[in-house]
Amino acid sequence: MKIIIADDHPIVLAGVRDVIANDSRFDIIGQALSPTALVEMMFALTPELVICDYNMPGDGPLGDGIKLISYLRRHFPNCKVLVLTMISTPSMVAAMYRAGANGVVRKSGDLMELRVALSTLLLRRVYRRQQSPEERRQTPESIREMALSPREFEVIRLFISGKSVSEIARRLNRSSKTVSTQKINAMRKLGTQSDQDLITLCLESDLFR
Incomplete structure (x- = not known):
């Protein structure tokens, strides 16, 4: 599966790359630091999956967040979208899925969760993370x-x-x-x-x- 990674923090890009670089099922074909760069790469490289930061300040009219997810799904319907985010609010996570995300992975968790999410997407299923009992307790x-x-x-x-x-x-x-x-x-x-x-x-x- 051909993958493009997008995040405005180089350290996050490096961490994601390290998690999946040695997995022969995946081929990282591009890395982007902004929504504009991401879309340009997608038109040029036609990836099968994009791993995209949710909160990635826009440098153009594309924006980020829900707007960017919706744009990617409209213009690249054959490409899956896996969202990385610190947001855990259930209503917002649900909105990401409604916008077209095929999976949502929290940055605050173990990045190794990416492997589980990616394996789920390879099976053509939507990845939904199971919450622990502690996480279900609402403050x-x-x-x-x-x-x-x-x-x-x-x-x-x-x-x-x-x-x-x-x-x-x-x-x-x-x-x-x-x-x-x-x-x-x-x-x-x-x-x-x-x-x-x-x-x-x-x-x-x-x-x-």
Whole structure:
């Protein structure tokens, strides 16, 4: 299986490459540091699988996250998409699968999980990770995170990364009014009263790492 790896952190690229480099079932044919570079490689090299970081700041109109997953599935329907992410919020993971992801692997876990995911994809199945009993236990923070809709989660993620409401609206192809409403709703659900409160909560909870 021909694979392209995409992540804006070279260390992550190296780690993924080391996990699968000696597996004769796979051939890494390209590595990308941005969404634009990834898509250019995909048009040129026609991979069968892309292993892609979820939170990969866009350097062009493609963006990242749900928008990028949807783009890849629309334009490269024969290529499987395996997402790497620190996000474990069930509603957001479900949104990744709805957007077309064939598997989601958490960066905070053991990268060796990639081998299990890749073997599952070789069998033409969707990879879904089984949670441990400890992970199923919800903390107050996880309950608050689950209250956010996938669209609200995306808006907050981009806002925390430094994007303005108008920039988020352009990236997500929504109106500024819609994005502003989604941001306000998310802040209400998270119990924050100001932008600073929101930023502090997200940073302290490592919500988007």
